[in-house]
Amino acid sequence: MNIDQVVEAALLCSDEAIPVAELVRLFEGEIDRRGIEDIIARLCSKWEHSGLELVEVSSGWRFRTRPAMKQYLDRLNEKKAPRYSRAALETLAIIAYRQPVTRGDIEEIRGVSVSPQILKMFEARNWIESVGHRDVPGRPALYATTAKFLDDLNLKSLSQLPPLLESESILG
Amino acid sequence: MNIDQVVEAALLCSDEAIPVAELVRLFEGEIDRRGIEDIIARLCSKWEHSGLELVEVSSGWRFRTRPAMKQYLDRLNEKKAPRYSRAALETLAIIAYRQPVTRGDIEEIRGVSVSPQILKMFEARNWIESVGHRDVPGRPALYATTAKFLDDLNLKSLSQLPPLLESESILG
Amino acid sequence: MIVARVHGEAIQDLPQDLYIPPEALEIVLETFEGPLDLLLYLIRKHNLDILDISMAELTRQYMAYIEAAKARHELAAEYLLMAALLVEIKSRMLLPKHAEIEDEVDPRAELVRRLLEYEKMKQAALRLDGMEQAERDFLIPCVDLDWIEMPELPSVISDDLKQAWMGLVARAKLTDPHRVGREELSIREHMTGILKKLQGRDFIEFEECFDLGSGLAVMIVTFLALLELVRESLVSISQADFFGSIYVKANHEY
Numbered sequence: 001m002n003i004d005q006v007v008e009a010a011l012l013c014s015d016e017a018i019p020v021a022e023l024v025r026l027f028e029g030e031i032d033r034r035g036i037e038d039i040i041a042r043l044c045s046k047w048e049h050s051g052l053e054l055v056e057v058s059s060g061w062r063f064r065t066r067p068a069m070k071q072y073l074d075r076l077n078e079k080k081a082p083r084y085s086r087a088a089l090e091t092l093a094i095i096a097y098r099q100p101v102t103r104g105d106i107e108e109i110r111g112v113s114v115s116p117q118i119l120k121m122f123e124a125r126n127w128i129e130s131v132g133h134r135d136v137p138g139r140p141a142l143y144a145t146t147a148k149f150l151d152d153l154n155l156k157s158l159s160q161l162p163p164l165l166e167s168e169s170i171l172g
Numbered sequence: 173m174n175i176d177q178v179v180e181a182a183l184l185c186s187d188e189a190i191p192v193a194e195l196v197r198l199f200e201g202e203i204d205r206r207g208i209e210d211i212i213a214r215l216c217s218k219w220e221h222s223g224l225e226l227v228e229v230s231s232g233w234r235f236r237t238r239p240a241m242k243q244y245l246d247r248l249n250e251k252k253a254p255r256y257s258r259a260a261l262e263t264l265a266i267i268a269y270r271q272p273v274t275r276g277d278i279e280e281i282r283g284v285s286v287s288p289q290i291l292k293m294f295e296a297r298n299w300i301e302s303v304g305h306r307d308v309p310g311r312p313a314l315y316a317t318t319a320k321f322l323d324d325l326n327l328k329s330l331s332q333l334p335p336l337l338e339s340e341s342i343l344g
Numbered sequence: 345m346i347v348a349r350v351h352g353e354a355i356q357d358l359p360q361d362l363y364i365p366p367e368a369l370e371i372v373l374e375t376f377e378g379p380l381d382l383l384l385y386l387i388r389k390h391n392l393d394i395l396d397i398s399m400a401e402l403t404r405q406y407m408a409y410i411e412a413a414k415a416r417h418e419l420a421a422e423y424l425l426m427a428a429l430l431v432e433i434k435s436r437m438l439l440p441k442h443a444e445i446e447d448e449v450d451p452r453a454e455l456v457r458r459l460l461e462y463e464k465m466k467q468a469a470l471r472l473d474g475m476e477q478a479e480r481d482f483l484i485p486c487v488d489l490d491w492i493e494m495p496e497l498p499s500v501i502s503d504d505l506k507q508a509w510m511g512l513v514a515r516a517k518l519t520d521p522h523r524v525g526r527e528e529l530s531i532r533e534h535m536t537g538i539l540k541k542l543q544g545r546d547f548i549e550f551e552e553c554f555d556l557g558s559g560l561a562v563m564i565v566t567f568l569a570l571l572e573l574v575r576e577s578l579v580s581i582s583q584a585d586f587f588g589s590i591y592v593k594a595n596h597e598y
Contacts, residue, residue, distance in 0.1 A: 235485050236484050237483045239482050242482060255473075258469065261469035261473050262465055262469040264469065268472065269464075281458075282465070283381070283422060283426070283458070326478075333472075334475070337463075337467045
């Protein structure tokens with residue numbers, strides 16, 4: 001077993017950077033820091049022309065992928081684009097088209113209760129915000145869409161949302 | 173960027189085995205399965221004399237350290253991987269060789285009750301999973317081993333498990 | 345040295361007639377994985393033929409063992425159940441065979457089948473343990489991808505919203521269609537704008553609601569938005585004196 005191979009395997013299998021002082025322990029102290037540094041120098045040049053590189057970071061040495069690899073490796077990690085549930089999209093549509101609305105308004109239009117998670121989710125994404133309170137018992141928050149919502153949907157203003165006049169034809 | 177380097181980096185950066193069909197996606201289909209298999213063959217021989225080897229397991233190809241490396245690498249990690257108790261190992265063996273089995277089946281074979289912790293432990297490691305329910309009162313869960321179990325034992329399929337002893341040899 | 349207490353009586357020495365050598369008793373009960381494991385141990389220890397077990401012998405050894413063990417341990421019920429089974433098999437074997445019943449099953453058959461199956465699994469467990477295992481015997485490299493993965497959020501296009509709305513309308517079969525056209529939508533946009541201006545403030549001046557220089561059309565829409573806010577009781581408009589300043593007040597302020 002070649003000493004370079006041991007250090008290489010240790011670095012490839014570690015999910016954290018390993019300091020030289022730690023690598024010394026691989027050989028129970030039989031190889032000193034200088035020896036480890038020599039091994040690292042050899043490994044650096046061995047990996048010079050490959051998809052990975054051996055780099056020193058604050059906490060020690062570690063392998064990492066070269067940035068040029070990203071475009072390829074990203075293709076493996078392609079996840080299915082997440083989608084919002086119908087309930088979420090309808091809630092968003094109501095806020096966009098009927099703003100400012102309270103949660104009660106949304107529930108009245110949808111005919112079912114609206115989970116607070118949906119509103120929180122869109123608030124967290126900074127797509128909706130509370131712009132005031134309706135002066136009725138409970139003082140419910142009035143929700144409206146934000147500028148970020150428009151930006152993210154590539155709209156200049158709400159008036160660029162698709163018009164809904166066609167709804168008459170649906171209703172027949 | 174050399175194609176071998178891309179596949180090598182992808183395999184070194186994945187904690188799970190990658191099937192050939194998946195590796196094809198690295199090149200957006202420009203290299204077919206045969207091409208990927210050629211790359212893998214080249215990588216296998218490139219890594220032949222090193223601390224890691226490229227192996228095929230049930231869910232695809234992946235690198236692993238050669239067992240001879242473990243004694244060195246263990247010096248870095250204070251925490252030793254757990255050894256399973258006999259009760260745990262026997263439970264695992266029954267699930268592996270007699271799957272799908274219910275907890276009752278396991279108890280019948282071992283002649284003692286099976287602690288739910290053992291099943292939970294292997295489920296947590298994703299080595300076993302419930303694959304259905306037996307249609308008897310109580311509808312007990314049927315356990316089977318997973319692809320990860322095979323991968324972690326470096327096996328391509330259940331048929332690579334060691335054969336069961338013939339009863340004659342027991343009589344010895 | 346007290347080896348055990350039986351019925352409160354201290355036993356100094358191991359019983360002499362015990363077939364189990366003392367060293368076997370040194371093995372604590374926990375080393376056996378149950379009665380089948382113990383039976384296999386006894387069969388092996390005494391070279392009994394598993395396919396032709398001498399029930400008298402096996403039962404006596406088993407009983408002796410669990411009697412001794414019982415004195416030291418809380419014995420699991422499975423061990424006692426097995427004792428009952430052994431005695432039952434032994435007694436059935438004492439009964440004369442009926443020559444006329446051809447397919448009379450050997451009372452030991454089921455026990456032998458279970459012992460063989462258990463022995464197979466016991467061996468399989470040892471072999472599994474002998475196999476290379478991830479983490480215990482080898483590691484899997486996992487080099488960091490050196491870029492931060494941003495969680496991908498669902499993308500929405502404006503047509504999704506339209507479809508969602510149309511779906512709502514269709515589902516509700518609204519008799520009174522909400523005619524939300526371009527104009528009305530911009531009214532609602534301005535309603536939101538006025539409410540945003542009111543945030544954190546008790547009131548604003550009427551003029552502040554309007555974005556001067558945005559053109560007459562926008563001013564009119566803003567005015568309509570203000571009227572709509574009043575109609576929906578979201579704001580109130582007040583004027584203290586003739587020709588004095590007009591204030592727009594958010595209704596949530598008391």
